Amino acid sequence: MDQRDEEFLRRAVALAAAAPGAGGRPFGSLLVGGGGVVLAEDHNTVPGDGDITAHPELKLARWAARELDAATAAQTTMYTSCEPCDMCSYAIDRSGLGRVVFALSGEQFKELARVADPTRVPREGPALFDEARVPIDDFFG
DSSP states (O other): OOHHHHHHHHHHHHHHHHGGGGTSOSOEEEEEOTTSOEEEEEEOOHHHHTOTTOOHHHHHHHHHHHHSOHHHHHTOEEEEEEOOOHHHHHHHHHHTOSEEEEEEOHHHHHHHHTOOOOOOOOOOOOOOHHHHHHHHHHHHO
């Protein structure tokens, strides 16, 4: 990490600080292209949107997947105020971004916010393997 990374991280933190005033939660992210140009930025809008997936990291990963070709996406860096959650991390990986730099780790966030992990919804499975594999085999086969 260098001084330029720290400058972009400060912008992510500023977006996080402004988010509650705009009806969001205190998380912010920006996507920077290979040339150091800010391509997009956003903040958390979960409460205002009534959408539990309205995390800035997910919104920027979705934007990148729609708007950038693979080579351009691979040259980007996402700067974010807090380490992306599992949902956002998967989207970031699928969108082909080149790098993620975060300010707070997930553990640091939990300590500061004094929040517990959400209760996991009970899961059952796997089941019906022979039936469930058919659409997968048909698609990828």
